[in-house]
Amino acid sequence: MKNYLAEVSKAMKRLLGSHQLFIQSENLNLEANKEILWQIFFNLIENSIIHGFENINEGTIHINIVADEDELIINYQDSGCGI
Numbered sequence: 001m002k003n004y005l006a007e008v009s010k011a012m013k014r015l016l017g018s019h020q021l022f023i024q025s026e027n028l029n030l031e032a033n034k035e036i037l038w039q040i041f042f043n044l045i046e047n048s049i050i051h052g053f054e055n056i057n058e059g060t061i062h063i064n065i066v067a068d069e070d071e072l073i074i075n076y077q078d079s080g081c082g083i
Contacts, residue, residue: 001028008041018058025065052080
């Protein structure tokens with residue numbers, strides 16, 4: 001999972017511009033469809049940039065991923081305006 005998230009972070013650099021993306025994750029082994037995960041992360045990040053950072057020059061996005069016995073928990077936060 002860490003390698004995959006590093007790929008996501010690298011691919012988002014151009015879209016992020018002056019905004020920053022921080023991803024923290026345990027080294028998880030996860031069986032999942034990479035394209036679906038990619039779409040989820042891309043949509044969240046794009047939404048933050050377009051709507052949350054509309055009048056902000058340098059916003060930050062934090063993604064924290066942890067797992068317990070039964071579930072994967074993805075905590076997504078940005079410093080933009082909105083909910």
